[in-house]
Amino acid sequence: MNNITIYDVASRAKVSLATVSRVLNNPEKVKEETRIRVLNVIDQLGYRPNAIARGLASRKTTTVGVIVSDMTRASIAETLGGICDIAKKYKYAIKLFSIMRVEDVEDTLKDVIAEQVDGVLYLNDELEEENLKKVVENLKSVRMPIVFCNVVSDFSNIPTVGINYELAAYELTKKMIEKGKKNIYFISTTRKYSVNDKKEQGYLRAISEANLEPKIERTTGDTEINQPLFRYILDNNKIDGAIAARDSIAVSFLNVARFMGKRIPEDLAVAGFQNTRYAKLSRPMLSCIHLPVYDIGAVSMRLLTKLMNDEETVELNIMLPHAIVERETL
Amino acid sequence: MNNITIYDVASRAKVSLATVSRVLNNPEKVKEETRIRVLNVIDQLGYRPNAIARGLASRKTTTVGVIVSDMTRASIAETLGGICDIAKKYKYAIKLFSIMRVEDVEDTLKDVIAEQVDGVLYLNDELEEENLKKVVENLKSVRMPIVFCNVVSDFSNIPTVGINYELAAYELTKKMIEKGKKNIYFISTTRKYSVNDKKEQGYLRAISEANLEPKIERTTGDTEINQPLFRYILDNNKIDGAIAARDSIAVSFLNVARFMGKRIPEDLAVAGFQNTRYAKLSRPMLSCIHLPVYDIGAVSMRLLTKLMNDEETVELNIMLPHAIVERETL
DNA sequence: CTGAAAGCGCTTACAG
DNA sequence: CTGAAAGCGCTTACAG
Numbered sequence: 001m002n003n004i005t006i007y008d009v010a011s012r013a014k015v016s017l018a019t020v021s022r023v024l025n026n027p028e029k030v031k032e033e034t035r036i037r038v039l040n041v042i043d044q045l046g047y048r049p050n051a052i053a054r055g056l057a058s059r060k061t062t063t064v065g066v067i068v069s070d071m072t073r074a075s076i077a078e079t080l081g082g083i084c085d086i087a088k089k090y091k092y093a094i095k096l097f098s099i100m101r102v103e104d105v106e107d108t109l110k111d112v113i114a115e116q117v118d119g120v121l122y123l124n125d126e127l128e129e130e131n132l133k134k135v136v137e138n139l140k141s142v143r144m145p146i147v148f149c150n151v152v153s154d155f156s157n158i159p160t161v162g163i164n165y166e167l168a169a170y171e172l173t174k175k176m177i178e179k180g181k182k183n184i185y186f187i188s189t190t191r192k193y194s195v196n197d198k199k200e201q202g203y204l205r206a207i208s209e210a211n212l213e214p215k216i217e218r219t220t221g222d223t224e225i226n227q228p229l230f231r232y233i234l235d236n237n238k239i240d241g242a243i244a245a246r247d248s249i250a251v252s253f254l255n256v257a258r259f260m261g262k263r264i265p266e267d268l269a270v271a272g273f274q275n276t277r278y279a280k281l282s283r284p285m286l287s288c289i290h291l292p293v294y295d296i297g298a299v300s301m302r303l304l305t306k307l308m309n310d311e312e313t314v315e316l317n318i319m320l321p322h323a324i325v326e327r328e329t330l
Numbered sequence: 331m332n333n334i335t336i337y338d339v340a341s342r343a344k345v346s347l348a349t350v351s352r353v354l355n356n357p358e359k360v361k362e363e364t365r366i367r368v369l370n371v372i373d374q375l376g377y378r379p380n381a382i383a384r385g386l387a388s389r390k391t392t393t394v395g396v397i398v399s400d401m402t403r404a405s406i407a408e409t410l411g412g413i414c415d416i417a418k419k420y421k422y423a424i425k426l427f428s429i430m431r432v433e434d435v436e437d438t439l440k441d442v443i444a445e446q447v448d449g450v451l452y453l454n455d456e457l458e459e460e461n462l463k464k465v466v467e468n469l470k471s472v473r474m475p476i477v478f479c480n481v482v483s484d485f486s487n488i489p490t491v492g493i494n495y496e497l498a499a500y501e502l503t504k505k506m507i508e509k510g511k512k513n514i515y516f517i518s519t520t521r522k523y524s525v526n527d528k529k530e531q532g533y534l535r536a537i538s539e540a541n542l543e544p545k546i547e548r549t550t551g552d553t554e555i556n557q558p559l560f561r562y563i564l565d566n567n568k569i570d571g572a573i574a575a576r577d578s579i580a581v582s583f584l585n586v587a588r589f590m591g592k593r594i595p596e597d598l599a600v601a602g603f604q605n606t607r608y609a610k611l612s613r614p615m616l617s618c619i620h621l622p623v624y625d626i627g628a629v630s631m632r633l634l635t636k637l638m639n640d641e642e643t644v645e646l647n648i649m650l651p652h653a654i655v656e657r658e659t660l
Numbered sequence: 661c662t663g664a665a666a667g668c669g670c671t672t673a674c675a676g
Numbered sequence: 677c678t679g680a681a682a683g684c685g686c687t688t689a690c691a692g
Contacts, residue, residue, distance in 0.1 A: 003472075005669060016679045021671060031677055048444035052391060053669035055382045056684045063425075071414055072624070077407035084401055084428045093445055095393075096424040098414045114378035115423055142333075223610050251611045258613070278608040280553050281581045283588070294402070335685060346663045351687055361661055383685035386668045 004047045013041040024049060051093070055116060063093040064304060065117035067108065067135075069124040071098055074276060075293045076123065079150065082297025083121060090305045092118075099124055105131050109138040119145040119308045121300055125194050129154060145307035149300040150293070152194040159307065161300040161318040165195050168273075168289045168322045169202030169243070175324060176241045176269050177210045184241035184269075185215045185233065187249055196245045199273065203243060215239075223252055230256040240268055247272035251282045254329060270329040284328035292320050334377045343371040354379060381423070385446060393423040394634060395447035397438065397465075399454040401428055404606060405623045406453065409480065412627025413451060420635045422448075429454055435461050439468040449475040449638045451630055455524050459484060475637035479630040480623070482524040489637065491630040491648040495525050498603070498619045498652045499532030499573070505654060506571045506599050507540045514571035514599075515563065517579055520548045526575045529603065533573060545569075553582055560586040570598055577602035581612045584659060600659040614658035622650050 010017040015038060023030050023038045030038070041047075055061035066083060068076055087094050095115055099108045112120060120139060132153050139146045148160040169186075176184050186203040188196050200216065207214045217233060219226045230253050233239060242257075244250035250272030254264065262268045264284050272279065275290035299318060306313045324330075340347040345368060353360050353368045360368070371377075385391035396413060398406055417424050425445055429438045442450060450469060462483050469476045478490040499516075506514050516533040518526050530546065537544045547563060549556045560583050563569060572587075574580035580602030584594065592598045594614050602609065605620035629648055636643045654660075 007669080017670080018672080018679060018681095019677090022678085025671075029677070034677080046440070048440050050386075050446060050669050051444050052382055052385045052446045053684090054671075056380075056386050056686085057669075057671040059671095059684070061382060066426075071411035072408050074404055074407065077404060077410075078402050080407075080426075081401035081428075084426060085430070088428065088430070093441075094426040096396075096410075096414060096426055098411075098418065100415070100418070110376070110378050111423075114381050116380060116382045221607075223607070248607055248611065251608070255611060255613055277551075277553070277578055278581075278611070281578065281585060281608070281612070283585055283613060337685080347686080348663060348665095348688080349661090352662085355687075359661070364661080380685050383668090384687075386670085387685075387687040389668070389687095 004045050006047075006049065009038065009041050009045060009047050012045065013038045059116075061093075061116050061118055062091060063095055063115070063117045064301070064308075065095050065097055065112040065115065065120045067097045067099060067112065067120060067122045067124055069099050069126055071096075075150075075274060075291070078293045079123060079297035082294040082299075083149075083301045084297075086298045086301035086305075090301075092301075092305065102126075102128065102131055105134055106138065109135060113138070113142055113144065117144070119147075119304045121147055121149050121304055122151055123149045125151045126192060128192075145304060147300045147304045147307065150195065150296050152198050156317070159303055159313075159316040161296055161303060161320065162195070163291060163296070163322045164319045165198035166202040166205070168324075169199040170206045171202075172243055172271055172289055172324055173203045173206035174210075175330065176243070176271070177206060177212070179265075179269060179330070181241035181269055182212060183215070183237065183239045184212065184243065185217060185237075185239055187242055187244040187253060188216060188218050189245055189249075190218045190220045193245075199243075199245055219249060221246070221248065226252050227256060231260070234260050234262070234268075242268065242270050244270070244272045247274040247276050247279050247286060247288055250286055250288065250329075251278065254282060254284075254286065264329050275325055279325075279327070282329075287327045287330035288325055290323045290325050292322070295320055334375050336377075336379065339368065339371050339375060339377050342375065343368045389446075390448055391423075391446050392421060393425055393445070393447045394631070394638075395425050395427055395442045395445065395450045397427045397429060397442065397450060397452045397454055399429050399456055401426075405480075405604060405621070408623040409453060409627035412624040412629075413479075413631045414627075416628045416631035416635075420631075422631075422635065432456075432458065432461060435464055436468065439465060443468070443472055443474065447474070449477075449634045451477055451479050451634055452481055453479045455481045456522060458522075475634060477630045477634045477637065480525065480626050482528050486647070489633055489643075489646040491626055491633060491650065492525070493621060493626070493652045494649045495528035496532040496535070498654075499529040500536045501532075502573055502601055502619055502654055503533045503536035504540075505660065506573070506601070507536060507542070509595075509599060509660070511571035511599055512542060513545070513567065513569045514542065514573065515545045515547060515567075515569055517572055517574040517583060518546060518548050519575055519579075520550050523575075529573075529575055549579060551576070551578065556582050557586060561590070564590050564592070564598075572598065572600050574600070574602045577604040577606050577609050577616060577618055580616055580618065580659075581608065584612060584614075584616065594659050605655055609655075609657070617657045617660035618655055620653045620655045622652070625650055 006017045009020045023035045150162045254270045272288040279286040336347045336350050339350045353365050480492045584600045602618040609616040
């Protein structure tokens with residue numbers, strides 16, 4: 001494809017290819033005069049070293065593998081944005097891997113390893129400790145640096161960046177309680193996400209501290225299916241608060257509640273997690289926990305670069321700050 | 331990293347490394363007995379060929395480069411999902427490149443080429459024909475197959491997959507006109523996206539066919555800034571219809587209109603483009619053009635595989651079907 | 661059908 | 677400071 005090789009540069013600059021390689025990788029080892037000459041030729045020819053050949057020779061590909069389950073989820077996109085920006089800054093390329101079915105975990109990992117990436121960012125937050133274990137073991141066995149990006153797990157020795165979901169949910173629940181709510185529901189997802197599990201725990205802690213009764217419901221994300229469930233919850237209960245694991249669920253719940261004549265937030269307070277653009281577009285405007293998803297991506301990529309370069313890393317489990325955004329539903 | 335090499339397999343299977351390579355790449359050239367023996371060893375050892383070495387030797391990396399401008403945009407995520415799924419199916423890896431600033435175009439392209447990908451999917455839909463030209467020329471010069479994924483351009487000879495935005499906007503506008511609306515605004519984006527340009531054209535065609543007066547406004551995506559503009563539009567005019575280039579803008583506009591007491595859709599019809607999950611969550615529920623963004627990704631990836639393998643491709647400019655989703659605002 | 665050998669485009673000790 | 681040479685782990689004509 002790219003016809004210009006290191007040989008072309010070398011012959012044109014009247015040096016050996018070793019020298020060209022050095023001005024690229026260890027410029028300080030080359031006499032300034034030679035270096036400048038080579039650099040000029042590189043520039044003239046528009047030479048870029050073949051990343052594949054370089055990867056083979058140096059056993060470093062300056063590529064990181066990003067493992068995702070469901071690309072489609074909105075938060076993933078922003079997190080990827082953060083990852084990309086920082087990767088670019090540190091000159092890493094990004095290879096994307098998706099694990100569509102749990103059965104594919106090991107196979108995907110073999111792929112990742114075969115692709116010779118220098119490190120892995122794991123954003124697959126479906127809660128399956130056994131599978132997570134496989135991931136960790138596979139990667140450890142080849143000494144591949146890994147960081148969990150917004151994935152909560154019991155592996156305390158794996159570098160992680162995220163937020164303190166437990167605390168965030170705790171604070172949010174507590175805030176509702178302080179506002180006088182006594183029948184607060186937690187609406188989680190049917191599918192198990194590790195982060196949602198933590199939110200649930202935080203909710204439970206606040207509820208039990210206040211001696212209230214915990215009430216947890218689970219929904220699929222699907223609006224059509226939610227409708228009857230939400231209606232049922234709102235019909236049969238003296239519910240006066242609802243915390244949803246995701247903004248979209250919260251808005252969906254909010255809509256049903258309003259349709260049924262509930263005054264928000266007097267009769268019913270509602271809150272979600274994420275603070276997407278659409279939180280502001282709901283009516284009334286949704287209150288929620290703001291998740292710095294872009295930053296989570298950026299910071300985890302940065303952490304990974306440190307790990308790949310054996311830099312000293314003070315903190316391996318980074319919790320980014322969260323915030324309660326109070327709008328109109330709380 | 332991966333310690334098991336083709337040599338290990340060869341010696342254990344008592345064949346030469348050439349034979350191992352053949353069972354992997356040209357199995358039909360190997361005697362069945364030998365093939366099975368080798369396959370067994372591969373299995374036992376869990377051998378995966380080093381993709382980098384393979385890429386260097388064969389000059390095929392079975393990797394495609396995906397060039398994106400703003401990862402953060404919601405539609406990109408779903409499109410990426412389609413790309414990933416099909417890439418996986420055809421055993422291609424995906425490398426992600428972002429072009430953050432226009433100045434980076436050429437530099438990013440050099441990166442892409444240096445990374446030795448076998449083909450490129452270009453999803454950067456900011457309208458800049460000159461820059462698009464650079465992209466095309468750079469890639470053509472190294473004979474790199476490329477497909478424009480949801481990018482509209484004047485380069486009719488570049489394979490493209492998307493929808494007929496002009497027609498979609500035309501139909502949508504026409505539908506509003508048929509419903510008796512006479513003062514229909516088109517609300518586009520300040521930033522130039524090639525697809526939005528087409529939408530504008532379709533809108534204009536329908537408007538002029540009906541001898542109505544075209545009215546185009548542009549907004550940033552930012553809700554805070556939109557508010558006053560929308561208020562202004564709604565205040566000063568006998569507007570009775572609004573088509574927004576994006577769902578989020580449509581919902582935002584809808585909210586302001588309702589706040590000002592407009593009855594939807596009697597006083598004012600509103601429609602958007604995309605059909606995100608949130609279109610259903612607005613109140614009243616947003617009518618819009620449904621864009622098959624996942625499919626656009628999937629189909630363009632499929633098209634690219636054909637191009638990379640020099641398969642005959644009947645259609646190089648694929649327009650996927652769109653649809654008007656009528657909910658409550660139209 | 662199989663093996664020996666050259667080569668893909670680099671990096672990196674090793675000499676000098 | 678610079679060059680000759682080996683080697684990274686594969687693929688692929690070329691013989692046989």
